[in-house]
Amino acid sequence: MGRPTVLALHYQNDVLHPDGRIRVGLAVDDPAREAVLEAAIRLQQGARAKGWPIIHVRVAYRPDYADLVQNAPILRAVVASGAVQEGSWGAQFHDALQPLESPVEFVVTHTRINAFYGTPLDTLLRQLDSRQLLISGVATHSVVESTVRHAVDCGFEVTVLADACAAAKPETHRAALENMRLIATISDVASTLEAFP
Numbered sequence: 001m002g003r004p005t006v007l008a009l010h011y012q013n014d015v016l017h018p019d020g021r022i023r024v025g026l027a028v029d030d031p032a033r034e035a036v037l038e039a040a041i042r043l044q045q046g047a048r049a050k051g052w053p054i055i056h057v058r059v060a061y062r063p064d065y066a067d068l069v070q071n072a073p074i075l076r077a078v079v080a081s082g083a084v085q086e087g088s089w090g091a092q093f094h095d096a097l098q099p100l101e102s103p104v105e106f107v108v109t110h111t112r113i114n115a116f117y118g119t120p121l122d123t124l125l126r127q128l129d130s131r132q133l134l135i136s137g138v139a140t141h142s143v144v145e146s147t148v149r150h151a152v153d154c155g156f157e158v159t160v161l162a163d164a165c166a167a168a169k170p171e172t173h174r175a176a177l178e179n180m181r182l183i184a185t186i187s188d189v190a191s192t193l194e195a196f197p
Helices: 032-050 074-083 120-127 142-155 171-178 189-196
Strands: 006-008 054-059 105-110 134-137 157-166 186-189
Touching: 006 032, 006 120, 006 142, 032 054, 032 134, 032 157, 054 120, 054 142, 134 142, 142 157, 142 171, 157 171, 157 189, 171 189, 186 189
Parallel strands: 006 054, 006 134, 054 105, 134 157, 157 186
Antiparallel strands: none
């Protein structure tokens, strides 16, 4: 196995912070939020220690949402909540998961559900000679699953880090992981950091 690349999806204030507008649908005091945050921190620290590339993927829209095609309930909900507006606190990365200025860390912004669609992500991964992707983020059943399916169709081998992912309902999270098990390896942060050189 070669050097993997980490795709860290939507670790943004509106999505993950207790004061965010979306909060992955979790209650403010839900321990699942702290658990996914801790796992994501361990993943990023481990990846940095090993020199693995990290691509931080964020979703953000113009304040007037003119760049958001509202053709799905989840996208209409973003507008209704006033979330992830470019330049806002909510669209920024969570303080604990900020990208570093590094030759192996990158930021990609997207406006659809799939992180590949309409972005330079595929080109960037091929520039990095990435073949093995470690994908984490929120929410499991939306951006994570959509991005995993696209990555597999593009020929990448994918590992989903289940403990660094979350959804509003535990059963939704588990169902998405089961769906992805047909096309990706489902693992956790500790096992994956140990398995890769």
